[in-house]
Each structure stands twice: as structure tokens, then as C-alpha cells.
Amino acid sequence: ITSSDSCSVADYRTLQERFGSLFRIINAYGVTEAAIDSSFYEEELAKLPQTGNVPIGKAWLNAKFYIVDAHLNPVPIGVLGELVIGGVGVARGYLNRPELTEEKFVDSPFAAGERLYRTGDLARWMEDGNVDFIGRIDNQAKIRGYRIETGEIESQLLRVEGVREAVVLVRSDANGQKALCAYYTPDTGA
Template sequence: TRLYGWLHDYQITVFESTPALIVPFMDHIESQGLDISSLRLLITSSDSCSVRDYRRLQERFGSQVRIINAYGVTEAAIDSSFYDEPLAKLPAVGSVPIGKAWLNARFYIVDAHLNPVPVGVAGELCIGGPGVARGYLNRQELTSEKFVVNPYIAGERLYRTGDLARWMADGNVDFIGRIDHQVKIRGYRIELGEIETVMLRFADVKQAVVIDLADEQGNKYLAGYAVCAEELDLSALQTYLQQSLPSHMVPSRLMALATMPLTPNGKLNRKALPVPEESVFAGADYVAPRTTVEQTLAIIWQAVLGVRSVGIWDNFFELGGDSIKALQVSSRL
């Protein structure tokens, strides 16, 4: 209410903020029938905006206000690109593209050696142009790491964003996620953003996040979190992911949340995500071991996999098993 009061009293024309703030704020505007006639431009930025939320904003307010999605970093003068395409070009699911470089910025998507990658191939997004900062004050080592010589334009610097992105066929850029959100589990390098995109395709999932955690034995596993409009059937979601992803990319544990935890500035706070409880462990319906052999196997699986209970229909690999853990089971048997 106070935010709307400022917008109305000062006749604000441009409003830019995170999707986590803009989406509920505009829901409030619509539900209360409030006047936003002063507003000319609405910009979602500073965090990924889901296609679902962006489409709803466009369908409800696009005739009154120009709505675009922005991307940028402080090291390159904040907003460096805008996605401003007709609604028909919006992807069906996932996150809204970050668009094309704007005015004083140039985009490069490169491999680890700063070589450009082809269209559709993921690489690190680097920013060039006069908007790039000189470096970090009194932090020469970090400056040398993140601000590098542009191999394509003499005398220019590139800022290595640490963001993973890919060129789309129409020249827009698709933001995938942070490079430090790449994880390696059971020998596989996994892009967490790709799993999140698949989760967003399921039923009424509004938001999805995947992180890697470690069990009591220090073994890594994938945990998936979803915010859904209705009560979420975790078993059905797990089945869908098994059908849509390679087995090593299917989260071992799933959890439904009412809302995602946010930082004070409205961005997703991954560190505040709760550890999924055993009750939401992805797996088959629990059927207790019946015979002495089954009970012995269950005890060994529990010890090796770091889980509190194992049923006779549980899948070893869905519970976090791999070839190394299989050898541990064999030796204990």
C-alpha cells in the first residue's frame, strides 16, 4: 500500500524491480482496481522472471504499460540488455530471455578460453563496451580475474559475469544460471538451471529451484523445490522428471514450498532453502522389509545411502546410489 502511495502521489512513470516484488505488487494493483495511469514502463530485472509470471503481466497490463525484462550487473552500468519482444515470441516455459545488448554494452558468450560458442551452446556471458567498469577498488586479484583484455576489440576490457547463457536463433540471449550453480555429482557435471526449466513445465509449478546438498556421510545429492498454485503431488512430479531427464539429473529429494525464501533485496536466497525431510524423499511408496534377507539389505542400504528407512520397492539409484556406493553395499554384504 505504501509503495502504491509513492507511485501514485509522485506520478511515477518508470518502475523497475525484481519479479519477486513486481508480480505480487501488480496482483495487488489488479485486485484493488488501483490507478496506474502515470506508469509508462515496467521493468522486471535483477533476478530471473518466469515465463508464467511475465505472460500474466503482459496479458493483464500490456495494453496500459510497456513491460520489458532486463539484465545487468553493477560492473557494467547496471542494465546491459532488454528483452522487448511480442508476446508470441515468448518461450513456452522456463525463464524469460534477457534480450539483446543495449547502447553502451556488447555481449560475448564464450568458453573457458574466451572463444565464442555457437548458437544454442551454453557459455559464459561476458560484457564489453564503454559501460564496463575499471575494476574493484583495492582488490587487484579479483579485478584481474573478472576484468580481462577483450581479444576482439583492441584496448577494451571484458567483464566476465560468471553467468551461463546461450545465443538464441533470433539474436536474443537466454540466461541459464550462474556458472557456480554447475555441480558435479557421481561424475556428471550438471546445470541446475536445466533441471529447473523442466520442473517449470510440470502442471501448475510456478517457481522451481534445484540445489546440491550433502547427506550425513558427505555424499552429494540433488534437492528440488517447487512453488505450486495447488497442492503439489511430489510423486507425480518425480515420475515426470524421470521421464523427462537423464537419471543423473533427477533430484533425489523433492519439497513443496508455499513461497521461495528471498534476500532483503528481493532475490532468491538459495542458502535459506530448508533441507528436505525424509517424508518427501523421492521414491516408491514405502513397503517395509518382510524377510530377514530384506531387512539385512535395508539396513545396509540405509547405512551406505544415509537414509532413515528403505522399503522393498525403493530404487537404489533414485535414493542417491551410484557405482561406488554399489561396491560399498557389495563389500558389506
């Protein structure tokens, strides 16, 4: 099982070609707030797109996927929206973080009594019922499995004496490994 927000088609093809006759290879997606892995993609190589990333698939049995606009209205097939997750695996919230809990965990307009987790992930429905992960709605980055809020790093840099402006970006090297890069403008008085 490969589990993250994205898996390149090239990497998935390599896994399938080398090990597909020996093992089932599944591309999964999930977030900690909704029972880690919430979806799976397991299709024949012929059904894969030629480039880009492998779809994150369909929701597991105990999870429900919705792709919505900013007002939690469902969007049609092919239209970008926020992926929200429902089902029994959705957490109750964040410990000692009531404001963040209120923002991310919302009542479902689709099923009475159900709570949804707003992932902040941009996605779209595909014609075949699979979900295509596109990226983030906000500036959150995932590097080696860790969620990083680049804005929080920028605000800490701005607290350093002599720093007037700061920006933090995620860059990828030639091997596709992500790293944080911080840029700043010094205070002219420093």
C-alpha cells in the same frame, strides 16, 4: 522494467496481460560491474517460450555481449558458455581487490583496448539474436538482489567449534522465494 537474472514466462505473461496495454514491459538483465542494466527483452507474447524463463534479450546500445568458452573463444548459437560484457559501461575493477579485478575484468580479444567483465553467468545465443540466461557457472547465488557466495558461508561455518563438515544450499519455497539452508556434521568430540 523487470530487471534480474531471470523472470518466469508465467510472471511475464501475467504482467503483459494485465498491464501491457497501459505500459511498455521490458525484461532487462545486468550486473553492477557493467552499468546495472545491460540488455532488454521486449517481444510479443506469441514469441515467448511456453515455460521456463523469459530471455534476457539483446545488449543495450552501449553494451556488447559475448558468449564464450573458458578461453574466451566465442561459442556458436545454442551452445552454453559464459556471458561476458564489453562496452563503455564496464567498470575499471573492484576497489582494493586486485586479484578479483584481474580475474573478472579482462582484455577483450574482440576489440582492441576494450575490457570485458566475466559475469560468471551461463547463457546461450538464441536463433533470433536474443540471449537465454541459464544460471551460474559457480556456486554464487542471488537472493532478493544480493549476490551470495555459498562457499564463503561454508568456510565460516567450518570455523565454528564443533562443526566438522558444512554445506550451504539455496532452496525455494512453494512461492518460489529463495532462502539459504545450511547443513552441518558435528565433530564427534563435541
